[in-house]
Amino acid sequence: MHDQFFIVTEQEANERVDKVLPTILTDISRAQIQSWIKSGHVLVNGEQVKVNYRCELHAKITWEEPEPEILEVLPEQIPLDIVYEDDAVLVVNKAKGMVVHPSAGHHTGTLVNALMYHCKDLSGINGVIRPGIVHRIDRDTSGLLMVAKHDQAHQSLANQLKDKTVKRSYLALVHGAVPHEYGTIDAPIGRDPKDRQRMGVVTGGRDAVTHFEVIERINQAFTLVKCVLETGRTHQIRVHMRYIGFPLVGDPKYGQRKTIATEGQALHAQELGFHHPVTNEWLVFQVEPPEVFTETLKKVKEMH
Secondary structure: OOOEEEEOOOOOOOOEHHHHHHHHOOOOOHHHHHHHHHOOOEEEOOEEOOOOOEOOOOOEEEEOOOOOOOOOOOOOOOOOOEEEEOOOEEEEEEOOOOOOOOEOOEOOOOHHHHHHHHOOOOOOOOOOOOOOEOOOOOOOOEEEEEEEOOHHHHHHHHHHHHOOOOEEEEEEEEEOOOOOOEEEEEOOEEEEOOEEEEEEEOOOOEOOEEEEEEEEEEOOOEEEEEEEEOOOOOOHHHHHHHHOOOOEOOOOOOOOOOOOOOOOOOEEEEEEEEEOOOOOOEEEEEOOOOHHHHHHHHHHHHOO
């Protein structure tokens, strides 16, 4: 993430630079942005500015993310639901509410902390903060995730994701009665220009393809769908289902105002298939959704 830049539009003109940047870099807190400005990691038209600098129209703001200050990620004894493990890969059923890797605001209690306690060898391709992590699922999404134990395994799994040969299917509970039994949503995803904290279907976004199949329609008000990812963009299923008018139940970011409390979106990574990075054998894993998902399903079936 070196030397990214942003040109100030009328919307941001005259706003303080430390207020504008957190709307673009949504994972970074305002306090962090302020420390970046003070340490010269943020420049306006190539010049260092003060924290209270007010942005001029068409000014070019560049930033370079300083190396993360998490010097070490410590192993933590956190229970893990391991579905499969050998010398090259590990498949884990991630609990809902667990963050995958350390980041600003989440230095401990993550899946990576737990993995480091569980096994001493994880691939180093993604650096200290994301050892072994080839792909992610959102904090409040439960289900299957593959982890690489060494760099060769990591490379193989990453290539399979890029070549779209990994099978990833999810269970999602959405608002509304989806009319078609099957469908494909092919719509590019990028940052939502109106709200930088969200992703959206945007012109010029990155290619994103989701296939879906209706499993069950419930009281004409909800549908249980199976979603198969062809690509893996941030919040892809959540954004795509909202885009076609059927937002996920319980989704705080993309859902309806009036939804059902489910501790975040009702989304579960149920099936994962990939070629073993060493033996090339095709492996497929399935896990049932957690109790909070089945309880939500029961709740909507009882509503009239």
